[in-house]
Amino acid sequence: MEYRESEIKAGLFIFISLLLLLAFLFVISGAGSWGQKATYRVRFPSVSGVEQGSLVRFAGLQVGRVKNMAIPADDDFCVELLLEVEQNTPIRNNSQAKLTTIGIMGAYYVEISQGTPDSPRLAPGSLIPTKTVSTIAQLSEPGGEALSEFKEMVIRLNLLLSQENRDNFASLLQNLNDITAANAEQTSRVMGNLDRATAQLDETLQLINQILARNDTTLHTSLTHMDQMLVKTVAAVEQINRLTLTVDTTIGQNQEELQRLTENLGQLAENLNHFSQQIKQEPWSLVRKNYVPERKLPE
Numbered sequence: 001m002e003y004r005e006s007e008i009k010a011g012l013f014i015f016i017s018l019l020l021l022l023a024f025l026f027v028i029s030g031a032g033s034w035g036q037k038a039t040y041r042v043r044f045p046s047v048s049g050v051e052q053g054s055l056v057r058f059a060g061l062q063v064g065r066v067k068n069m070a071i072p073a074d075d076d077f078c079v080e081l082l083l084e085v086e087q088n089t090p091i092r093n094n095s096q097a098k099l100t101t102i103g104i105m106g107a108y109y110v111e112i113s114q115g116t117p118d119s120p121r122l123a124p125g126s127l128i129p130t131k132t133v134s135t136i137a138q139l140s141e142p143g144g145e146a147l148s149e150f151k152e153m154v155i156r157l158n159l160l161l162s163q164e165n166r167d168n169f170a171s172l173l174q175n176l177n178d179i180t181a182a183n184a185e186q187t188s189r190v191m192g193n194l195d196r197a198t199a200q201l202d203e204t205l206q207l208i209n210q211i212l213a214r215n216d217t218t219l220h221t222s223l224t225h226m227d228q229m230l231v232k233t234v235a236a237v238e239q240i241n242r243l244t245l246t247v248d249t250t251i252g253q254n255q256e257e258l259q260r261l262t263e264n265l266g267q268l269a270e271n272l273n274h275f276s277q278q279i280k281q282e283p284w285s286l287v288r289k290n291y292v293p294e295r296k297l298p299e
Helices: 002-028 136-160 163-182 184-214 215-255 256-280
Strands: 037-044 057-058 061-070 079-086 095-099 107-110
Touching: 057 079, 163 256, 184 215, 215 256
Parallel strands: 057 107
Antiparallel strands: 037 079, 057 061, 061 079, 095 107
C-alpha cells in the first residue's frame, strides 16, 4: 500500500511539472495573451536586426509581436512587416512606427507612438506610417569613414617624415645655418642701418609733430578765414544768380522794346553810313548852304 502511494505521488509530481512546463512555454511563445488579436502593416527601407517574433511595443508597453516579414509586390524597395497586436491597442491615424533597440546592444523591436487624442483610430489591417531612425550601424558608418581617412593621413604623414625627407630637411637647415653664418656681418650691418633709419624716422616724426603744434593756431586761423571766404563766395554766387535771374526777367518783359530799339539803332547806323558817304562825295556841303547849280550840257 505504501508503495502505491509513492507511485501516485511521483506521477502527480511529474504531471504537474509537465503542466507547468507547458504553461511556461505557452507564455514564452506569446500565446499567453488571451485577448483577441488585430493585425497591422508597416514598411521600412531596412529591417536589419528585426525578425519574425520580434516584440511590438506601444508607448513602451508590449502589445504584440512581428507575425510575418515579406517584400510587397507593389514596392520592392522596402520590407513589409505584419504586426499582430492586442485588439484594444489604441493605434491612431497619426501614430508612427519605428525600429529601435533596448539599450545599445539589445534586441531590435517595433515601437509605435501614441499619436494625438483627437485623431481617429486606425482600422485593423491598415498601413501604419513609419519614421526612419538611424541605427547604430548606420551611425557608425561616418565614424568608419573618418577612421579610414585618419589612417590614410597617418600613412601620408609617415611618407612625409621618411628618412630621406628628414635627411633633406636636415641638409636644408644646415645650408641655412651656413648661409646665416657666412652673412652674419652683412646681416648685422643691415640691422644696424635699419635701427639708424628707424631712429631718424622717429626724429622726423617728432619734428613734424612739433611744427604742427607750433603752427596749430595759424592753421586754425587760416581755416577760419577760408571758411569765411567760402561763405562770402557762396553769398556772392547767390547774388550773381539773383542778378542773372533779374536780367533774364527784365529782358523777357522788355523784349519788344529792345527789338524796336535794335531796329532804330540799325536805322540810325544806316543813316550815319549814308551821311558819311554823302560827306565823302560832297564835302563842301558842310560849309555851303546853297548848292552849286548843275551845269547844263552844251547842245
